[in-house]
Ligand SMILES: [Zn+2]
């Protein structure tokens with residue numbers, strides 16, 4: 001069986017579907033576990049190989065994370081918000097910055113990859129609570 005060579009295999013197609021349907025930004029391992037439910041014969045190496053092929057062919061994108069494994073995401077244009085505290089990754093669509101960036105750079109760009117760090121609502125709430133608790137002590 002030929003798994004490489006840039007051809008889109010049956011597994012690659014299933015993995016692509018999983019990623020396009022999910023907004024969860026799955027790790028390779030999560031994708032493997034999910035795929036295994038419908039394809040009990042699949043092995044982890046196959047999933048990893050297909051993920052890198054799909055990335056290379058620009059059908060999915062990899063989101064590198066600081067303290068955890070890389071996540072995989074659909075290619076459709078969107079930006080990311082990352083909670084500095086709990087590491088939660090959420091999708092957001094900012095206005096397209098291509099024109100602004102090109103103006104500042106003085107030439108055309110192909111794409112950009114924006115990751116904005118913040119405190120997610122849950123962590124913000126926690127910080128607030130801690131602050132208030134601290135005042136009462
Ligand atoms: Zn958080």
Ligand SMILES: [Zn+2]
Nearest residue numbers: 073078090091
């Ligand atoms: Zn995303």
